[in-house]
Amino acid sequence: MDMELSLEKLLFNLNTLAELGEEITSPKDFTRVVKSSLYMVMGSFSASRGIIFQYDQDDKVLFPIASKGLGDVKGVTLKLGSNTIKEIIKYNKPLDLKGAEPLVGLLGPSRAELEKFGAKALAFLVVKEELLGMIAINEKFSGEDFSVYDLQLLSVMAQHIAFSLHSHTLLMRLMHKYTENKGLYENLRRIYYDTIHAFAAAIDAKDAYTKGHSHRVSAYCSVVAREMGWSSEDIEGIRISGLLHDIGKIAVDKTIINKASPLTSNECRELNSHPVIGYEILSRIKFPWKGIPMMTRNHHEKVDGSGYPDRLKKSDIPVGARVMALVDAFDAMTTDRPYRPRLSFKEAIDEVKDNFNKQFDPEVVHPFISVIRKEVMGEAENPSIIPLMHEHLDPVTINRLFEGFPRLI
Numbered sequence: 329m330d331m332e333l334s335l336e337k338l339l340f341n342l343n344t345l346a347e348l349g350e351e352i353t354s355p356k357d358f359t360r361v362v363k364s365s366l367y368m369v370m371g372s373f374s375a376s377r378g379i380i381f382q383y384d385q386d387d388k389v390l391f392p393i394a395s396k397g398l399g400d401v402k403g404v405t406l407k408l409g410s411n412t413i414k415e416i417i418k419y420n421k422p423l424d425l426k427g428a429e430p431l432v433g434l435l436g437p438s439r440a441e442l443e444k445f446g447a448k449a450l451a452f453l454v455v456k457e458e459l460l461g462m463i464a465i466n467e468k469f470s471g472e473d474f475s476v477y478d479l480q481l482l483s484v485m486a487q488h489i490a491f492s493l494h495s496h497t498l499l500m501r502l503m504h505k506y507t508e509n510k511g512l513y514e515n516l517r518r519i520y521y522d523t524i525h526a527f528a529a530a531i532d533a534k535d536a537y538t539k540g541h542s543h544r545v546s547a548y549c550s551v552v553a554r555e556m557g558w559s560s561e562d563i564e565g566i567r568i569s570g571l572l573h574d575i576g577k578i579a580v581d582k583t584i585i586n587k588a589s590p591l592t593s594n595e596c597r598e599l600n601s602h603p604v605i606g607y608e609i610l611s612r613i614k615f616p617w618k619g620i621p622m623m624t625r626n627h628h629e630k631v632d633g634s635g636y637p638d639r640l641k642k643s644d645i646p647v648g649a650r651v652m653a654l655v656d657a658f659d660a661m662t663t664d665r666p667y668r669p670r671l672s673f674k675e676a677i678d679e680v681k682d683n684f685n686k687q688f689d690p691e692v693v694h695p696f697i698s699v700i701r702k703e704v705m706g707e708a709e710n711p712s713i714i715p716l717m718h719e720h721l722d723p724v725t726i727n728r729l730f731e732g733f734p735r736l737i
């Protein structure tokens with residue numbers, strides 16, 4: 329009969345262990361896993377009260393993370409001396425609080441605190457020589473003392489819980505590191521963008537007439553690139569490039585940039601050197617996006633090969649530079665210049681039409697007018713071009729203007 333009972337108990341305990349393993353590896357939230365693990369341990373010994381503590385490495389105290397039958401345990405902490413912790417790690421076996429092991433004595437005031445809870449047996453949660461917590465339960469329902477077998481079973485169960493706590497602790501540390509690194513990365517990113525914006529403002533500040541030009545070119549570039557189906561990474565690249573495309577003007581005399589009368593050939597040469605100077609400045613910077621120096625170098629090229637500095641034709645010009653060439657010229661046309669007032673929207677579009685496939689690439693012009701049309705028709709989610717225009721554009725005018733626009737060649 330006894331034999332049958334112990335076999336039954338053994339099977340029950342094996343089953344509980346299997347369930348405990350399953351529970352611990354389940355994707356449930358950690359608090360629930362710890363709670364149900366405690367209930368399973370208590371169930372194995374028919375104990376009515378139990379508690380699991382977690383060890384706080386910084387404050388060097390154990391604090392409860394799950395309990396049953398003990399009422400409110402919030403704020404309860406157990407302090408253990410560093411020597412006691414060393415002994416716990418060395419001993420690493422469950423303790424019968426009624427036992428005579430020297431460790432029981434080493435628990436000091438924590439022992440009295442545990443006895444207040446009615447704790448009779450406890451097991452420390454130790455992984456890789458690190459104390460992670462403790463589980464304590466009160467007497468067995470049967471009133472019997474804890475046998476060696478019981479303490480062994482408690483030890484195995486405690487190991488399961490310890491590994492779960494270990495994984496959770498690692499995950500929490502990793503999350504903490506991740507949040508910390510993410511914060512640092514966000515700070516760096518903000519500094520990076522602030523620096524680029526400061527550069528753009530410094531470039532535009534040299535030209536009394538083109539305030540905000542770099543920001544507008546940047547905004548136009550990104551909407552056209554989006555319309556052309558570019559990846560978000562490439563869109564970000566051209567957005568940044570737009571902010572910096574005239575950076576070479578930093579080296580050009582301010583009086584030349586702001587001169588109202590026609591430029592001499594020397595002045596013209598100096599002004600036209602800005603794409604190459606910009607390229608030289610930007611090619612020394614390791615940007616996380618492709619092509620920024622080349623877009624800067626070639627933003628004054630024309631598809632018929634009459635642009636500068638490299639006199640490139642059509643597809644030899646990087647596509648980003650072709651986008652930039654169009655929107656840069658469009659913004660120049662639609663804003664006041666020292667030598668002429670701004671053109672109306674219609675005049676600017678007529679200019680684009682006249683220079684279709686000469687200065688401007690048809691493959692870029694079409695997405696550009698398509699975006700404008702969508703914005704005027706109210707089909708664009710975030711209109712970027714129309715709000716920058718100085719006149720009201722209505723669908724009828726726009727449709728008439730775009731009608732008969734040369735087709736792709």
Ligand SMILES: [Fe+2]
Binds near residue numbers: 602627628
């Ligand atoms: Fe330029």
